[in-house]
Every structure is written in C-alpha cells, then in structure tokens.
Amino acid sequence: MIKIHFVTRNKGKFREVETLAKQYGIIVEQLEIDKLEIQADDIRDVALYAARYVFEKIGRNKNIVVEDAGLFINALRGFPGPYSSYVYKTIGINGILKLMDNIKDRSAFFKAVVVFESPQFGEKVFEGIVHGKIALKAKGSMGFGFDPIFIPEGSTKTFAEMSIEEKNKFSHRATAFKRFFEWLHGMISKT
Amino acid sequence: MIKIHFVTRNKGKFREVETLAKQYGIIVEQLEIDKLEIQADDIRDVALYAARYVFEKIGRNKNIVVEDAGLFINALRGFPGPYSSYVYKTIGINGILKLMDNIKDRSAFFKAVVVFESPQFGEKVFEGIVHGKIALKAKGSMGFGFDPIFIPEGSTKTFAEMSIEEKNKFSHRATAFKRFFEWLHGMISKT
Numbered sequence: 001m002i003k004i005h006f007v008t009r010n011k012g013k014f015r016e017v018e019t020l021a022k023q024y025g026i027i028v029e030q031l032e033i034d035k036l037e038i039q040a041d042d043i044r045d046v047a048l049y050a051a052r053y054v055f056e057k058i059g060r061n062k063n064i065v066v067e068d069a070g071l072f073i074n075a076l077r078g079f080p081g082p083y084s085s086y087v088y089k090t091i092g093i094n095g096i097l098k099l100m101d102n103i104k105d106r107s108a109f110f111k112a113v114v115v116f117e118s119p120q121f122g123e124k125v126f127e128g129i130v131h132g133k134i135a136l137k138a139k140g141s142m143g144f145g146f147d148p149i150f151i152p153e154g155s156t157k158t159f160a161e162m163s164i165e166e167k168n169k170f171s172h173r174a175t176a177f178k179r180f181f182e183w184l185h186g187m188i189s190k191t
Numbered sequence: 192m193i194k195i196h197f198v199t200r201n202k203g204k205f206r207e208v209e210t211l212a213k214q215y216g217i218i219v220e221q222l223e224i225d226k227l228e229i230q231a232d233d234i235r236d237v238a239l240y241a242a243r244y245v246f247e248k249i250g251r252n253k254n255i256v257v258e259d260a261g262l263f264i265n266a267l268r269g270f271p272g273p274y275s276s277y278v279y280k281t282i283g284i285n286g287i288l289k290l291m292d293n294i295k296d297r298s299a300f301f302k303a304v305v306v307f308e309s310p311q312f313g314e315k316v317f318e319g320i321v322h323g324k325i326a327l328k329a330k331g332s333m334g335f336g337f338d339p340i341f342i343p344e345g346s347t348k349t350f351a352e353m354s355i356e357e358k359n360k361f362s363h364r365a366t367a368f369k370r371f372f373e374w375l376h377g378m379i380s381k382t
Contacts, residue, residue: 037230081281083230083277089268090271
C-alpha cells in the first residue's frame, strides 16, 4: 500500500482529500511543514515551486503532494485568484460580496493544482476546475474559505451547504485529486 | 562615485528613486531582471528573499537594491498589503473605493522596505512608512498604483496630485531610500 504525505496546514483540505483517498485504497497523511509560496498569477507555478521546495527539504525520500487552489471571479479579472487565502483573512466573504454588489456577471470558477513528487514516480501535475457563480449572500457552515458564497454548476447549494462527500462530487480539488489517484492506481498496478 | 542597480520593472518607482539619488550624488541604474517574490504577510520577508535571490543570480558582484511596498488599510485588516500590485491589476482603485464605501475609519499607511546587497558593504535593510487616509474619490494623474486615493498626513492632496519632488517629501519609499542613501554616504566617507 502506497503512502502519500499531503503538505498542508489546512484541516478542511486534508479531510476532503482523506475521504477521497480511502475510496482508492491510498493512505494520505498530513505533513505540516512550512512550504514556500511564490507570488505568481498562475497557481500552477505556485504549486510547482512549493512542491519542489518541500521535496528538496525532506531529502527527496518520501511521496509528497502539494496543492494550491484559488477562486477566480470573472467580473473582478480573476481576483482573488492565487491570493484567495490572504483575501479571505482580510476582507473576507463580506468584502467579496461588497465588490460583487450590483454586478450582473457573477460567474466564477475554483481551480486546484496538485503536484506530486515521488522518489519512485518523479514529478506529475494534475488540475481540476469547477465553474459556478458567486451567491447573492453567504449560506451554509461546512467547508472553509469562500465555500459559503460559491454555487457550482449543477447545484443550487453553496459548497458550505454540502457534506464532504457531496462537495467532492463537484469540487476542483476532488477532480484534481481523483485524476491523481487514478493515475497513481494505474502506476502501482504496473509495478 | 558608487553605482547602485535598482531591481524593478516599475518606471514610476525608478524615477522617484533616481530623483532622490541625485541629491546624494549617487548613481542609480534600473536593472530589469525577474525577481522571485514570495507570498508573505510581511513585505520585509518578500524584499529580503527577492534581494538575496537576485544577488545570487547576478554573481554577488554588483551593488543591488530591491524594494517592496504595500498599502495597508486598517479597516480592511491590512488589505491589500503585500499584494497591492495584484489587487491594483484586478479590482483596482474602484474596487478599493467600493470596499471602503460607508466605512468611517479611512486610515491607512504605505510601507516600503529597501534591501541593499553589496559585495563591499554586505546586506542592509531600511524601512519607510507614511500614514494617511483613503480619499473619498480618486484624484490626480501623477504617480502610479493607488496614488490617486492616498492622502498623506500633513497634506490635502493625494499622491497623484503631487510632483515627484513633492511626493518625495512624504512618501514611504522616499523615507526608506533617504535612510539608505544617508547610511551609504556615511559608509563611503569612511572608506
């Protein structure tokens, strides 16, 4: 059985990924070490840099996975994008709702990039996107971050009104990790 | 005569610093190479990391200076802070004014951190802060970034309504660079 170390300090993210990994018979452990995040408009660059940095730091001898994600609002030219967690900590959900006040185009997407670094399998990148819209007001108390104001296409609920299992049917993070786990499953079957 | 390479792609910043340097008899040249900016809540960390990265990259054989600055709005918990240029590119001045709509506490400050790396003098850090407030609407067309909505204490004009010389009497960047130039002047006198 393969073991993956998920580098994150975010318990909410970890729980989502852990729930998913179980369905694939993969063991995921949380690795709480500081990663170096760069400023870049493309979260793929942020995730790649962070993953390589951590992989070096731990001595390239463990399977690690780093994820970076962001909420991109079309009417705000992609804001808050790569800086979603900083924006959440400062102006928060109410700040986003205020910025979206009187704006008709409420379309937005969440994007996640997953980077896997492995002594055995090398480096591999997976992406997931979920399109949807910014709700008129915050609803729900599950999940984390901007979940209470994002309604994915195909649902009338916000992410914060969904259980982890339901959110994983839609979410950018679940899509990226499913792609990763399916690929990994195939690789392991070959060896 | 000592020559300093100012690592920036921002012509507006360069002009401000060039104007100031002349008063100290110091030659400043613009060095347009990519610097690596990290995500950090403290711009001091961003500037230090970027300066060390560039200094290594050029072979540690030139005097370089890197500056990082941000606008910190108290009612927005410091937003946009270290990500001021990204926020300027996305939600812009109108986004900030919208966020500040109906907010009484309009106090804010600009902070600049200047990091000098020199084969001769080592590493040295200088800071400058200017307190002020967010204007009710944008005024002026000089300067760059959030200058049209920042009114420094001791003035009724926004930074964008001031000439470079006038802005340099108030600005965070000018304060940090004056401290740097005065220190450098002293060091050169000794050698």
